[in-house]
Amino acid sequence: MGERxxxxxxxxxxxxxxxxxxxxDNIAREGDSLFVVMVARKNPEVEDAHLWMDSGSPLIPLCELDEASLMKKYGVTPDAEVLSALDLAAREKKLVVVGKVYYGDPRDKICDAVVEIPLDCVIMGSRGLGTLKRALLGSVSNYVVNNAPCPVTVVKLLGGSGSNRGKK
Structure with missing residues (x-):
């Protein structure tokens, strides 16, 4: 695995x-390992899934993340845009890209990943919930910021949806 x-x-x-x-663009440096932590709410469709329901799937190398049948078994459907970005980053920055799927509450499972992998830092998006919705639904990012034993960066998408490309 890579440097960080x-x-x-x-x-x-x-x-x-x-x-x-x-x-x-801002964190990954040449030689780092980039772990894509995915949390699925449904149980995977793999015969031996009971072996890793608590600890998550085995590590999935980038070359297997785009195998639709394999990812379906893990209960995840990655999209072409994400796979393209990961492939480009792996080639340009010489990153080691690995995925791992967990099952259950994203709040707990992201924090579990930090310890189990282990991760040096976590970057995550923010859904941009208002105060009332955040109080009722809870905030995954807020929970992870307050409970993960590593630095956590929450990246907010400006305008609620779409891309921030070109915005400063």
Missing amino acids: RVGVAMDFSPSSKYALNWAI
Whole structure:
């Protein structure tokens, strides 16, 4: 594995895609390992899944992240935009890109990933919930910031959706 272990929490929403791009542009350096931490709410469709329900899937190398049948078994459907960004970052910055799928509450599982992998830092997007919705639904990013034993960067997507490209 690489020099530093940088984690990016990914749910394939616009905010998590933006956080991934931000991490690649601003945090990742040549030789780092980039861990894409995904949390699926449904159980995987793999025969031996009970062996890793608590600790998450085995580490998934970049070359296997785009195998639709394999990722479906893990209960995750990554998209072409994310895979393209990861492939480009791996080639240009010589990053080691690895995925890992956890099952359950994203708050707990992202914090588990920090300890189990272990990660040097975590970058994640913010859904941009208002005060009332955040109080009712809870905030994954707020929980991770307050409970993860490593630095956490929350990247906010300006305007609620779409891309921040070109905005300062």
